[in-house]
Each structure stands twice: as C-alpha cells, then as structure tokens.
C-alpha cells in the first residue's frame with residue numbers, strides 16, 4: 001500500500017501559504033472587496049443599536065416625552081431593514097467566494113493530477129489525493145469566505161464598541177474592557193488545545209478515507225479471500241481512535257465556552273457595580289449605563305469569533321499546505337526549456353515542428369530502479385528497427401513491463417539513453433512521443449460512458465463512421481452490434497459491465513483509430529473464451545502491421561510470428577531470436593515454450 005503522506009505541519013500562521021491559496025480567490029477579488037464593505041456596515045450597525053437604546057432611555061423615558069418618537073421609530077425600522085439587506089448580501093457574496101475558490105483549487109488540482117508522473121502515483125494513496133481535493137479544499141473555501149466575514153465584522157464591532165465606550169465615559173470603559181487580557185489568554189490556550197485535537201481527527205479521517213477507498217475498490221478480492229472480519233476490525237480501530245479524538249476536541253470546546261461566558265459575566269458585573277454608582281452620583285445617565293452593559297456583553301462575541309477564526313486558520317493551514325503540496329508538485333518527467341521552445345507544451349503544442357516518427361528505438365546502456373538501490377534494469381542494450389515486431393517474455397517480475405514503461409517515457413532511465421529515430425527521446429517532447437504511441441494494457445481501462453465515446457479517445461475528432469470502421473478492423477464490431485444499445489451501450493465505471501476480452505477489443509479499436517507508430521500490447525493473462533481469443537489474435541495481427549511493436553507475451557503460442565523474441569530474466573536479456581531460432585537453441589525459451597505447450601495440451605485433453 002502506498003504511504004499516506006501525512007506530514008506534520010507548522011503551528012504558526014504561514015502567510016506565504018495563505019498568499020498562495022488567495023491566488024485561487026483572485027477571480028473573486030471584487031466580491032471580496034464588496035464583502036469587506038458590507039461587513040463593515042453590518043458591524044457598524046451592530047454598534048449603533050445600543051446607542052439607539054441609550055437615546056430612547058435618556059430622551060423618551062427619563063425625559064418623559066414622546067416628541068420625535070416617530071422619527072426615532074423610522075430610523076430604527078430603516079436600520080433593521082438595512083441590516084437584513086446587508087446580511088442577505090453577505091451570505092450571497094460569501095457563498096460565491098466560497099464555491100468559486102473551491103472550484104478554482106479543484107480545477108488546478110485535477111489538472112495537476114493529469115500531468116503528474118507515474119512516480120507520484122506510486123507513492124501517493126488515492127484516498128489521500130481524494131481527501132485533499134474534497135474535504136481540504138472545502139475547508140479552505142470556507143476559511144477564505146467565512147473567515148473573512150468573521151474577521152472584518154469582528155474587528156469593526158470591537159473597534160466600534162471600544163471607541164464609543166471611550167467617548168461615552170473613558171473610566172467606565174477601562175473597567176468594561178479589563179476582562180480582555182484574561183479572555184485573550186484563555187482563548188489562546190483552549191483554541192490551541194481544540195486545534196490539536198481536530199488536527200488528530202483530520203489525520204485519522206484521511207486514513208479512514210484511504211481505507212474506504214481500498215475497501216470499496218477491493219471489495220471483490222476481500223470477499224473472495226474471506227477477509228471481511230480483518231478489514232472490519234482494522235476499520236473499527238481507526239474509527240474508534242477518531243471517536244476518541246473527536247470527544248477530546250468536544251470536551252475542550254465544552255469547557256471553553258462556559259469559561260468565556262463566566263469571564264464576560266464578571267466584566268458585566270464590574271460595569272454594573274461601577275456604573276450603578278456613577279448613575280447614583282449623577283456622573284452618567286441611566287441610558288449610558290444600559291449601553292455600557294449591552295456593549296460589555298456584545299464585546300465578547302467578536303473577540304470569541306476572532307479567536308476561533310485565528311485558530312481555525314492555524315488548523316486549516318495544514319489543509320492549505322497539503323493542498324498546495326499537491327497542486328504545486330512538479331511532475332518528475334517534464335520537457336526541458338529547449339524542448340518546450342521547439343515542440344511546445346501539452347496545452348500549446350507546436351505540431352508544425354514535430355518530426356514524423358519512424359519508430360526506430362534503441363536502449364543504450366540503460367539502468368533503471370523504481371526505488372534507490374533496487375536495480376531492475378542494469379546496462380540494458382537493445383536495438384529495434386522501424387516496423388519490427390518484438391515479443392518480450394520472461395518470468396513474472398523479470399522486468400518486461402519496466403522495459404515498455406521506459407519506452408513510453410512513463411519513467412526515464414537513471415543511466416544511459418533511449419534513442420528514438422536517432423535522438424535521445426528527452427530531446428523531443430512527451431507530447432510528440434505520446435501522440436504516436438498506442439498502449440493496450442493487460443486489463444484495459446475504459447472510462448464511464450458509451451462504447452462509442454471510449455473508442456473516440458483514440459482520436460477525439462473522429463467521425464462515428466471512422467469509429468465503426470476501426471471497431472470492425474479490431475473485430476469488436478460483432479459483439480458491439482449484439483449489445484442492446486450497440487455503440488451507445490454504457491460500459492460502466494472502468495468498463496465494469498464488459499468482460500476483459502471485450503475491453504481489450506475496444507482498446508484495440510481505440511488504438512487502430514489512433515494509428516500509432518509505436519504500439520505496445522500487454523497481453524491479457526486472464527483466460528478469454530476461444531472465440532474472443534481468436535478475435536484478439538486476428539486484431540493483434542492487424543494492428544501490428546507496419547508499426548514498431550512490443551508484445552508482453554504470456555501465451556507463447558501467440559508470438560510465433562514476432563520478428564524477434566526477447567527472453568528477460570532478472571532485468572537482463574538472456575536470449576533473443578525468432579521463435580524458430582530459439583526453439584532450435586533449446587535454451588530458456590525452449591523450456592518455457594515446452595512447459596506451456598504441455599500444460600495447454602493437458603488442459604485440452606482433460607476438457608475433452
């Protein structure tokens with residue numbers, strides 16, 4: 001299983017990372033400015049309400065008059081309407097920024113996943129990538145939009161309240177605000193604790209997503225091996241740990257709020273005591289005391305919100321760093337600047353400079369290892385002529401797929417060169433090579449969609465007629481026509497509604513349509529019925545015509561017509577020649593062939 005890539009991240013707020021995330025919100029800059037203005041208005045209105053109450057008490061109640069009451073009511077109603085209007089606006093704007101930012105990050109992440117090399121997929125779990133592009137991205141969208149709402153509103157209200165209190169009575173203001181240092185200290189302590197627990201929860205969540213992924217994609221194997229109890233047990237342990245971490249976080253949260261409320265109440269009591277005395281002494285009005293009481297209670301809300309948002313920023317920073325680590329990962333296999341200059345990029349290819357590919361391939365002292373120290377190929381040499389049909393045989397794990405992976409430049413040699421048409425293939429672009437390369441995998445992958453759409457992947461601009469023609473040449477037409485919706489039959493996720501043989505025939509049709517100059521076939525090991533096998537055989541013959549081709553052969557009877565057979569053992573070529581030559585040589589190939597021949601005949605004999 002691939003590692004989870006779950007690193008530890010910084011506790012401090014890293015503005016560099018947030019700057020990178022904010023880049024994705026750039027298209028919504030105008031929305032953000034408008035949102036900030038709306039939040040300042042909402043905050044200012046929140047500060048104005050206790051002042052309105054103060055005026056009502058001092059003017060109407062204490063003054064025992066109703067003069068100006070209608071005007072007062074009018075202002076109050078206008079304030080309420082304006083508040084409702086701005087709150088609606090903030091919800092719409094924040095919603096747009098939230099979903100827009102998520103969309104931009106996901107788009108960049110998905111594009112990057114398309115570009116990354118096989119080496120990245122070798123070491124990164126699918127569940128990890130999924131968690132980054134789903135829950136982490138959602139968290140970042142929420143933080144950018146709603147975090148900004150709370151911060152701008154919070155600061156406006158706090159500054160507004162402090163300002164008004166100082167103007168009304170600075171001595172009482174000092175009393176009212178004296179609880180702030182204690183509150184800040186408590187907030188920081190608890191928010192860090194809460195943050196730590198949530199970080200733990202998220203880490204476990206990542207593991208659980210990974211388990212879900214493996215559990216679902218490996219459901220058939222799990223059942224076949226009857227290892228459901230083991231999987232259930234492992235999953236139970238993981239969810240149990242997540243439960244404990246979540247409870248820890250909930251306990252800290254449940255302690256934090258009552259403590260903050262108690263400190264707030266102490267502050268209020270102080271104001272009531274000092275303010276009450278001041279009212280009795282005639283130093284302040286009753287209305288001013290009421291406003292002070294309201295402000296003291298109101299002051300803690302934004303303070304709490306800001307403390308929460310800051311710690312959420314710290315917590316979301318881990319998500320931000322992970323998302324950036326995915327979105328900004330550079331693929332291992334890339335074209336150099338000179339090549340890009342001449343051949344263009346995948347988005348902007350300069351096809352006018354692409355030489356017609358002939359298909360002459362040479363391995364020159366190639367050494368390769370997937371992991372440091374575990375050499376798979378060492379000083380491997382091979383020369384393949386244009387149009388030659390090469391079969392590669394050997395024990396499992398001998399390095400057959402590695403050879404073709406290197407030809408396809410899915411990986412690059414650690415030492416030595418691969419020369420195509422006289423030039424190191426790194427001196428031409430990946431796009432140039434891949435546009436003229438066909439690869440039919442052992443268990444071919446089809447995309448959700450119809451058969452027609454799947455064949456069209458070979459040549460996106462192909463007409464329906466061209467697709468049907470290719471399917472006929474690939475001998476796939478017959479089984480497709482028999483299906484209920486013919487070419488419009490849905491193949492299911494990954495082609496799950498078709499058999500392996502049918503999937504291979506569709507892949508052949510796709511390859512014929514693409515008309516590659518270099519063709520790689522990883523022969524299916526799973527048994528297909530004799531009828532399909534015959535069709536695959538015929539389609540193979542047809543597709544190999546006039547192309548440089550490589551067949552990783554598992555059934556040796558299918559490669560008798562190859563121009564050359566390479567016998568690979570432990571990353572080395574131990575024999576090469578035509579079928580006839582190798583049989584006469586009575587070496588390794590002869591042994592492999594006779595063993596398989598005996599086995600196949602035995603099976604045939606037993607089944608008759």
Ligand SMILES: Nc1ncnc2c1ncn2[C@@H]1O[C@H](COP(=O)(O)OP(=O)(O)OP(=O)(O)O)[C@@H](O)[C@H]1O
Pocket residue numbers: 122370371376394395396397398399400401402403
């Ligand atoms: N992505 C990978 N990461 C690490 N090691 C790998 C990877 N792919 C293959 N290997 C290792 O490299 C060696 C050669 O593997 P390769 O797939 O080329 O063998 P093969 O001859 O094609 O086998 P098979 O017939 O089973 O497909 C094996 O030891 C294998 O475990």
